[in-house]
Amino acid sequence: MRRVLVANRGEIAVRVVRACFDEGLESVVAVSEVDRDSLAARMADGVVQIGPAAAAESYLRVERIVAAALHAGCDAVHPGYGFLSERPELAEACAENGLVFVGPPGDVMRRSGDKLRAREVADKLGIPTGGGTPGLHSLHEALEAAERLDAYPLLMKASAGGGGRGMTIVRGPEDLRRAFERSRLEAERAFGDGTLYLERFIERARHVEVQVLADAHGSVRHLGERDCSAQRRYQKLIEEAPAVGLADETVAGLRESAVRLAEELGYVGAGTIEFLVDAQRGDFIFLELNARVQVEHPVTEEVTGIDIVREQLRIAAGRPISFAQEDVTISGHAVECRINAEDPGRDFLPSPGRVDVWVAPQGHGIRVDTFLQPGAVVQPHYDSMVAKVITHAASRTEALALMDRALARLRVEGIRTTTDLQRAIVSDERYRSEPIHTRWLEDVFLPGNLHEGQA
Incomplete structure (x- = not known):
């Protein structure tokens, strides 16, 4: 494997291009006509246009992705997340055309991606x-x-x-x-x-997920668990690693269940096993398996020191996982805020447009994954997420305080964002004092913070 087509856009395209560089691989970014001057396109070794702005005519067209990879002389395709990342048709088309798909094979994706089939496997294994x-x-x-x-x-x-x-x-x-x-x-x-x-339906549920990596040699590793309970309309806004406040037996059960499920499915690549934990009773149920890298993977990278996207590329190239399970240690606490181009004061109305000013926060323990730069245009055709701010510190208290300071120093003009809202969440004493449940943001926090149209 020497040249990878990045079949995605935005911050994940930038992330994959950087991982390819670190791994000594060339990268080519597939772009729609409105993304030709994107940051990922500027960073990559090559660019190939795959269609018009509409995703249905560009990023969601399997045949165009495969044709672009072959045209650009690529031998692998990384789908990122979203778009075609969990479509077995892309994995199968890559295999048919001699391309490496950076993800699980099509048959594995079909078994894991269908929630009912995945639940049947979990039932067979005795996973709740x-x-x-x-x-x-x-x-x-x-x-x-x-x-x-x-x-x-x-x-x-x-x-x-x-x-x-x-x-x-x-x-x-x-x-x-x-x-x-x-x-x-x-x-x-x-x-x-x-x-x-x-x-x-669990009234007070925590959304907890376990990151796994699996290679083609039968090895599966878990990288601990993340809490993704800060959600609005089932969309995650803030994620943390590790998930705090769980009993030791619950943590052990989550990790063991995730590894067993990945082994049973014959999973290959980076994947995430999602669970709901009953905040009152402490027990958990299997939710689904996401057969791709997740938006929130940086918090796991920060607390483990493992580059998940580089590991994906190595696994796709046929190499074994580069570490043993006992080598995985959790150090400190990490928090991620998804910065969306939306206006919270107007019912989270999307806010596309030209970014006139972009200044990312800097400092020890702060990481920003983004495609923004001064002059960048946030397109109305795609998902509204424009950046991820990640902080890592010795404790949850310190990581949340660092996030508060980082968000205060993030400057973006030309579009509206959710930054002020997320700063209000991470500085809220209720959020800081104990783990929240998936309905907390909508039922408890937002009614008191958005009734007057203020974030």
Whole structure:
């Protein structure tokens, strides 16, 4: 492996280009016509245009990605996250054309990416799954399944994807009737599959995930756990590593379950096993497996000292994982804030536009992953995340205090961002004093901070 096509954009494209450089590999960035002058394009060894601004005609076209890789003389494709990163069709097309796919093989992705199939594997291994239903294709099936469960509230979810699309809390039969068709259509639009299922809804749940790496030689390693409970509409805003306040037996159970599941699936590459932990009872259920590198991977890198993207590239090249499980140690605490081009005071309305001023915070323990630079244009065609600010310190208290200072020094003009809101969250005494649950931001924090239109 010597030349990698980066089939993504934004900060993850920049991140992969840097990892390729560190690994001694050439990088070529696939860009839409509006991303030709992006930071990733400027940094890479080559650029190839794959289509117009619309993602459906560029970043989401398997045949264009493969053609771009072959045209540019690449021998590997890194999909980043989002777009085609969890589409087995891309992995299979790469294999058919003699290209290395930096991720799991297509058949493994099909087993792990379908939540129902992954849950069946977890059930077989004895990993708690919350006792959900099979796939549901009609309202009649859903009502019958809910009656059998007899355990409202329930959570309706899409089998084929994540990110909160198609997801609805159902507190009774009338909720189910109102929500089913809406959730089915949303899942069809987002994932091309309207299959839904129901599972027990945990009122006070923590979203905890375990980072794993697996090579083609049968080795699987975990890199500890992250807490991603600071969410709005199922979208993560702030992540931390490690997840604090968990009992030792819960931590051991999460890590063991993640490794066993990856081994059973024959997983290869970087992946994340997501769980819900009942904040009141302390037990956990398996949620899903994300067959790609995650947005929040930097917090794990900071506390372990392991470069996850470089390790991805090495695994894709057929090399074994470069460390043993006993070599993995957790040092200190890390926090990540996803900076989005959105206006919290206007119901998080997207704020695309030209960035006139961009000054990132500097200092020991501060890391900024971004594609922004003065003059960069935040496009309206794509996800609104523009940067990630990561802090790492000896303790959670110090990491949150450092984040507060870092966000205070971040300057961006020309677009609105969520920076002030996230600074308010990390400095909130309730957030600092104890772990929060996934509904805390919407039910507790935001009502008191956004009613007057202020972040």
